[in-house]
Amino acid sequence: MYGHGAGGSGYSMGGGGPLGGANLMGRKDKGISVALEPYGEWKIQEIGYDGMEKFIQPESFADHVGKLARKIDWRTLVDSDQSYDNPNLLPEDELPEEEDDEEKLEDETEKEKKEFPPEVGPWHDVAKNLHESLQHINMMLDGLQVMQHLDYLKPLSIGDPIQINEATQEAAVIANNGKAFQWVWKRKALNEVQNAIEASNANRRHLAVGGEASIDETTSLTNLFFREIEELCLQWRIRKTGDHLYGALGYKRYGQRFEPGEIFDITRRSVPINYSDKDGKLQQTILQISVPNDLIRRSKIFVSIFKDDMMSKAIHTSDEANLEYMKVDMKQVDNLYWNDALSWAQETLICRDTFNQLATDAVHLKQRMSSFRDGVLIVALHDDYLLRIELKNYPFKAGDLPDGGDPYLNRALRQMIVNHHAKKVIRSQMFVEMPLTMLNEHLDMRGPNAFTQYEIDERAKRQTCVLEKLLSVASHQRLVKLTVDTLIRYQNECRDPQVKWRWLRCAPTNSQVMIHIVDPHFDFLMGRVTSYLQIDTDCVTLRTKDGKTIDCYRDADRLFNTLKYVNITYFLQAAGTLGKTGWGYHILHGNNNAIDVDGNPAPTLYLCNATSTRALLIQFHTHRNPEINVKKLSDDPNIDHPFIPLNYEKLPGKSFCRKFDNLCAILKD
Amino acid sequence: MEQADGETIAPSIPTTSYQCQELILFGSLRSEHVENLEARLAGLCDKSCQEFQEHELTCTLRVTPSATSLSSQSNVTVRLRRVFNFDIMNQTANKWHMRYMGMPEPTVKCPVIVRKVIDSVMHSVNMMEFIKALGLRMEYEYITEGKVYTCGKIKIVLNKLKKCESPGRYDVSHVKPFTNAVLVEVSTALPDGVEYMQEAKQLRAFADQLLPLVKMEKIEYWKK
Numbered sequence: 001m002y003g004h005g006a007g008g009s010g011y012s013m014g015g016g017g018p019l020g021g022a023n024l025m026g027r028k029d030k031g032i033s034v035a036l037e038p039y040g041e042w043k044i045q046e047i048g049y050d051g052m053e054k055f056i057q058p059e060s061f062a063d064h065v066g067k068l069a070r071k072i073d074w075r076t077l078v079d080s081d082q083s084y085d086n087p088n089l090l091p092e093d094e095l096p097e098e099e100d101d102e103e104k105l106e107d108e109t110e111k112e113k114k115e116f117p118p119e120v121g122p123w124h125d126v127a128k129n130l131h132e133s134l135q136h137i138n139m140m141l142d143g144l145q146v147m148q149h150l151d152y153l154k155p156l157s158i159g160d161p162i163q164i165n166e167a168t169q170e171a172a173v174i175a176n177n178g179k180a181f182q183w184v185w186k187r188k189a190l191n192e193v194q195n196a197i198e199a200s201n202a203n204r205r206h207l208a209v210g211g212e213a214s215i216d217e218t219t220s221l222t223n224l225f226f227r228e229i230e231e232l233c234l235q236w237r238i239r240k241t242g243d244h245l246y247g248a249l250g251y252k253r254y255g256q257r258f259e260p261g262e263i264f265d266i267t268r269r270s271v272p273i274n275y276s277d278k279d280g281k282l283q284q285t286i287l288q289i290s291v292p293n294d295l296i297r298r299s300k301i302f303v304s305i306f307k308d309d310m311m312s313k314a315i316h317t318s319d320e321a322n323l324e325y326m327k328v329d330m331k332q333v334d335n336l337y338w339n340d341a342l343s344w345a346q347e348t349l350i351c352r353d354t355f356n357q358l359a360t361d362a363v364h365l366k367q368r369m370s371s372f373r374d375g376v377l378i379v380a381l382h383d384d385y386l387l388r389i390e391l392k393n394y395p396f397k398a399g400d401l402p403d404g405g406d407p408y409l410n411r412a413l414r415q416m417i418v419n420h421h422a423k424k425v426i427r428s429q430m431f432v433e434m435p436l437t438m439l440n441e442h443l444d445m446r447g448p449n450a451f452t453q454y455e456i457d458e459r460a461k462r463q464t465c466v467l468e469k470l471l472s473v474a475s476h477q478r479l480v481k482l483t484v485d486t487l488i489r490y491q492n493e494c495r496d497p498q499v500k501w502r503w504l505r506c507a508p509t510n511s512q513v514m515i516h517i518v519d520p521h522f523d524f525l526m527g528r529v530t531s532y533l534q535i536d537t538d539c540v541t542l543r544t545k546d547g548k549t550i551d552c553y554r555d556a557d558r559l560f561n562t563l564k565y566v567n568i569t570y571f572l573q574a575a576g577t578l579g580k581t582g583w584g585y586h587i588l589h590g591n592n593n594a595i596d597v598d599g600n601p602a603p604t605l606y607l608c609n610a611t612s613t614r615a616l617l618i619q620f621h622t623h624r625n626p627e628i629n630v631k632k633l634s635d636d637p638n639i640d641h642p643f644i645p646l647n648y649e650k651l652p653g654k655s656f657c658r659k660f661d662n663l664c665a666i667l668k669d
Numbered sequence: 670m671e672q673a674d675g676e677t678i679a680p681s682i683p684t685t686s687y688q689c690q691e692l693i694l695f696g697s698l699r700s701e702h703v704e705n706l707e708a709r710l711a712g713l714c715d716k717s718c719q720e721f722q723e724h725e726l727t728c729t730l731r732v733t734p735s736a737t738s739l740s741s742q743s744n745v746t747v748r749l750r751r752v753f754n755f756d757i758m759n760q761t762a763n764k765w766h767m768r769y770m771g772m773p774e775p776t777v778k779c780p781v782i783v784r785k786v787i788d789s790v791m792h793s794v795n796m797m798e799f800i801k802a803l804g805l806r807m808e809y810e811y812i813t814e815g816k817v818y819t820c821g822k823i824k825i826v827l828n829k830l831k832k833c834e835s836p837g838r839y840d841v842s843h844v845k846p847f848t849n850a851v852l853v854e855v856s857t858a859l860p861d862g863v864e865y866m867q868e869a870k871q872l873r874a875f876a877d878q879l880l881p882l883v884k885m886e887k888i889e890y891w892k893k
Binding site: 253254255424426427428430431432433434435436437438444445447448449 | 682683689691715716717719721723748750752761764766768786788789790791792813817819821822824826857858
């Protein structure tokens with residue numbers, strides 16, 4: 001065992017304590033021989049089955065230094081952005097100084113300098129490239145030599161003629177495969193060439209003929225198709241499933257987009273057709289759409305009000321002309337321009353849905369008569385008036401549809417339907433995290449806002465049905481018409497005093513009219529009397545100057561009489577003010593509530609002149625001229641002169657105020 | 670429930686009951702891709718979305734652990750929300766939304782998270798004092814802004830979360846975004862005690878339509 005240790009690289013003389021101690025002891029006692037042995041023995045790597053021991057040779061000094069040198073991070077010593085691997089990459093001015101840092105670096109660069117030509121001079125790059133090429137050539141030469149001498153690297157070219165004689169059977173199979181392979185690729189290459197030549201020939205032929213028509217035609221038609229698809233995308237919802245392109249006619253903002261009954265198919269025509277655009281120019285279209293068969297018709301809804309009496313026409317009309325839309329010529333339909341056809345089909349869909357909804361609403365209506373037959377829905381409006389809603393169908397052809405019904409009500413119905421569908425049924429609440437709700441928006445904060453139960457109930461009311469709204473609007477519209485007619489009649493019949501009226505507010509279910517009554521020659525005394533007409537959905541109400549309200553309901557005559565009563569009230573006030581202020585007359589009595597023998601209102605005014613010689617009794621009537629009576633007053637109480645009636649027409653002056661002013665002047669003394 | 674216009678709507682919208690069950694899925698995507706998601710949602714959802722900006726405080730009532738139960742189970746967490754508005758004079762400034770969320774139901778078959786939720790809205794000028802008086806302590810707070818889309822009964826919320834650098838100061842300079850990501854929530858609410866499996870499948874089907882933009886997951890966040 002010690003014999004192995006003698007071959008070791010060194011002894012540790014002063015390293016371990018016990019060994020050092022043994023050494024000193026040896027010097028003192030020379031009679032004892034001490035053998036110096038290294039402390040570290042060679043490590044046994046393994047012991048064989050035959051007793052052979054294998055040792056690990058300890059590291060030499062050079063190995064030790066090498067191991068330590070590997071731990072040094074050279075990059076941190078040389079700076080990270082410097083490279084010591086390839087000094088050629090460095091700028092020239094930095095090269096020599098950096099090399100001094102490390103001996104190893106210096107050695108490497110010296111070696112490279114020996115291999116490569118010096119870096120100075122313009123031919124440096126050329127020399128370097130030549131050197132590299134030489135290396136590549138050497139490699140290739142080596143490869144060729146290897147291939148020449150060894151069989152396994154022998155190249156087999158597919159183009160080479162096949163030597164069947166020298167080959168084995170296996171080699172023949174490979175060669176045959178190679179041949180087939182070669183044929184296939186040759187054929188393919190020939191095909192490519194053939195295609196290229198044919199294309200160029202075709203081009204030349206077309207150029208010679210004088211047009212690029214046929215090629216351009218196919219490309220332009222394809223472009224037209226895609227352009228039209230793009231236009232279609234901008235206006236309609238379209239979708240592609242597999243190779244099937246289709247769109248939706250649906251108009252609702254919320255809910256399902258592609259209802260099965262509202263889908264139209266989009267295809268491409270084999271031959272484009274012409275259509276005339278808005279400006280009348282002829283355009284081409286290649287897109288073809290096919291709408292659902294039940295929508296191949298044009299529809300319109302007409303809303304009107306009529307009186308239910310013997311004079312009114314037949315409520316439900318059914319003549320043969322109405323069924324013309326049932327005759328559908330599919331060829332003609334196919335030749336329609338897609339945008340027109342889609343617009344018409346969607347309009348039909350909207351009209352049909354609207355009418356169905358109104359019919360459903362009519363069933364739910366309470367305390368209102370309604371009937372439905374032959375596409376006509378009749379609903380009781382008020383009194384003798386009925387609301388007639390008719391769905392009319394026309395053939396699927398171009399052209400303007402005939403007008404009908406009341407234009408205002410037609411538009412109002414459309415507006416209501418649009419509003420109905422634009423309203424979100426389910427909405428998010430004030431705070432995002434709260435669940436979606438169908439309740440009224442005002443109820444979001446019902447707790448903190450301290451709503452009472454009544455307020456909560458009132459605000460939680462759901463949307464009223466469209467037909468109810470339509471009935472309100474129609475009823476209001478009829479009352480507005482009635483009021484306007486009555487006001488015009490009143491203006492025509494009663495020229496004295498002047499009547500002016502104007503709209504204060506116009507809303508679908510609530511309007512207000514302001515009426516001025518004035519005599520332009522005496523306005524400095526009387527000013528003008530203003531009264532208001534309030535029009536609701538079921539009643540017209542007059543509010544007088546002093547704030548009293550008179551309900552006229554839906555009766556035109558009653559409204560007319562009320563207006564006349566306002567007129568004679570004006571006369572009463574005018575006569576009193578004029579006599580008292582203008583001529584110093586004394587008013588003995590003025591009765592606003594007096595009635596005549598027929599029971600109609602007939603206010604009376606009794607006054608006498610300043611000297612008490614003449615008395616005037618005036619009675620104002622709604623339907624005729626005022627009665628003016630004059631009486632002579634005597635000093636003797638026993639003598640009572642009778643009233644002498646004056647002819648109103650013969651009094652000087654045109655207006656009542658002028659006549660009364662003149663009369664006062666005559667009877668002054 | 671039947672509307673006046675005759676349309677029938679399934680009894681799946683909670684109306685009066687304060688407690689409801691919420692089905693929810695979570696997802697996330699980077700904010701630079703939000704435009705694509707919005708375009709997708711515009712195609713799928715109802716017209717018009719609603720923007721929001723809210724401030725949420727999460728408060729916990731710490732209960733001393735008893736011998737029988739663990740402390741983590743006894744703690745009660747309540748979420749407080751208000752409309753985040755710098756204008757103090759705004760009427761919405763003092764309106765608060767208090768929310769308690771129950772533990773998700775341990776269902777394996779259901780493809781979405783199902784949890785009980787209690788919502789309450791209140792008005793107070795000194796809500797924090799009330800919170801303190803209840804014994805609640807704030808755990809954390811954040812500000813969320815984004816958009817809400819609806820698709821029928823399904824609600825889609827895009828949240829961009831922001832943090833307050835110093836508590837109690839909500840100036841623009843003190844509010845910084847958490848990440849460059851947008852939290853997407855797809856949820857639907859049902860009345861308490863209603864069978865939810867069909868709705869859950871519908872929600873899952875809707876969420877799958879957002880692929881590959883965002884993957885909506887049933888995140889089991891309660892598993893620690």
